[in-house]
Amino acid sequence: MLDWNPALYRRYEDERTRPAHELLARVPHPAPVHVVDLGCGPGNSTELLVRRFPEARVTGIDNSEAMLVSARERLPGVDFVLGDIARWVPDVAPDLIYANASLQWVAEHETLIPRLFDSLAPGGVLAIQMPDNRQEPTHRLMREVAAEAPWREPIGDADALRTELFGIGRYYDLLAPRAERMDAWHTVYQHVMESPAAIVEWVRATGLNPFIDPLSDPLRESFLAEYQRRVDAAYAVRSDGRRLLAFPRMFIVAQRPS
Numbered sequence: 001m002l003d004w005n006p007a008l009y010r011r012y013e014d015e016r017t018r019p020a021h022e023l024l025a026r027v028p029h030p031a032p033v034h035v036v037d038l039g040c041g042p043g044n045s046t047e048l049l050v051r052r053f054p055e056a057r058v059t060g061i062d063n064s065e066a067m068l069v070s071a072r073e074r075l076p077g078v079d080f081v082l083g084d085i086a087r088w089v090p091d092v093a094p095d096l097i098y099a100n101a102s103l104q105w106v107a108e109h110e111t112l113i114p115r116l117f118d119s120l121a122p123g124g125v126l127a128i129q130m131p132d133n134r135q136e137p138t139h140r141l142m143r144e145v146a147a148e149a150p151w152r153e154p155i156g157d158a159d160a161l162r163t164e165l166f167g168i169g170r171y172y173d174l175l176a177p178r179a180e181r182m183d184a185w186h187t188v189y190q191h192v193m194e195s196p197a198a199i200v201e202w203v204r205a206t207g208l209n210p211f212i213d214p215l216s217d218p219l220r221e222s223f224l225a226e227y228q229r230r231v232d233a234a235y236a237v238r239s240d241g242r243r244l245l246a247f248p249r250m251f252i253v254a255q256r257p258s
Contacts, residue, residue, distance in 0.1 A: 015191050019249050020045040020100045023129045024052055026183055026253050032056050032095030034121070038085055039102020043071030046078060049098060056095075061088060062102075086112065093121035101206075101249075104130045107163050113174050123258040126175070131207075132165055132186065132248040137234035138203050145227050146211050154214045161210040171252050181255040191245040196232035199245055200224065 032053055037046045040060030049058050060080040062068050068080045085099075085106045097116055106112055117126045133139050139162075145151060146158035155161075168184050176182050193199050204212070208227075212220045235243040 015189075016101070017044045017048070018189070019129050019187070019251075020048055022187070023100055023127050023251055023253070024048050024098070026251070027052075027096060027098070027125050027127050028181060028253070028255055029096055029123065029125045032124070034092055034094045035059070035096045035098065036061060036090065036094045038088065038097055038099040038116075039105075040071055040080065041067050041102075043074040043078070043080070045098065045100040046071060046075055046080075049096075050075060050078060053096075061085070090119050093119060093124065095121050095124045096127065097124070098127045100127075100129045101131055103128055104163055104165060109163065109166060109171075110174070113171060114178065117175055117178055117254060117256065120256045122256055123180075125253060125255045128171075128250075128252040130165060130250045132250045133207075133246075134162065134164060136246060136248065138199065138231065138245070139207055141227060141230045141234060142203070142208055142211050145223060145230065151215065151219060151223050154216070154219065155211055156214070158211065162207065165250065168250055168252070171250075175252070175254040178256070179254040180257040183251075183253040185251050187249050187251065189247040189249065191247055193235075193243045193245045196228050196235065196243065199231050199235060199243060200228045202245065 033056055035049050035053055035056045035058045037049055037058065037060040040046045040062045043060060046058060046060045058078050060071055060078060061083040062071070062080070063082065063084050065082060068082060071078070071080045085102060097120060103109070103112070120126060143158040146155045168186055172182065172184050193202065200208070212223060215223055235245065238244060
């Protein structure tokens with residue numbers, strides 16, 4: 001069964017948490033009582049919510065027990081729950097549903113996004129950040145290598161391993177008729193990486209994980225070697241010997257009428 005590696009994820013925690021900061025800064029609710037971190041991972045985004053809203057009841061939800069163990073160690077006073085975002089329904093309507101880099105793993109956004117929004121309390125806020133990097137070299141090359149022998153058979157349909165996002169305008173259209181207030185934007189981060197190996201290490205914690213998890217040790221080793229070779233060719237060496245990893249992200253914040 002696929003699970004995530006919290007230690008590997010945290011190696012680039014500052015870079016991964018930066019979008020979480022920027023998403024939270026645009027949340028307009030002044031004092032939510034009940035906050036849900038949907039897809040909380042190891043608790044780095046949850047910690048931001050606890051600091052911003054110290055009086056709120058914050059709940060973290062994730063489908064990875066390994067991530068939840070890490071999150072509980074980090075924030076022992078917070079309630080962390082094992083759950084599937086695709087089927088999650090709150091017991092009590094939250095004032096804030098905060099989903100930082102999680103919904104890209106869940107299908108059927110046409111129904112999922114409105115359902116999450118409609119589950120909010122009056123005046124509640126849905127705040128979403130999703131990596132929009134499916135067409136970046138890192139992710140195109142994952143699918144390219146996965147479609148070749150000898151990796152194709154154990155990996156299966158590489159295109160099905162992650163949800164293909166709508167354009168930002170489609171998300172706006174899904175939520176704007178329901179919302180009192182709507183905000184949507186797109187940012188391309190440029191992360192300075194020491195080497196092609198560092199780029200591979202970055203994506204091994206997230207997007208590459210479903211590709212290499214089904215592989216035997218020898219196949220995983222050969223996949224990573226070929227993938228890194230192609231990453232090396234795709235990302236130019238900059239003037240200081242390092243590489244720039246372009247990382248587009250989509251942000252959506254919508255507030256229900258009071």
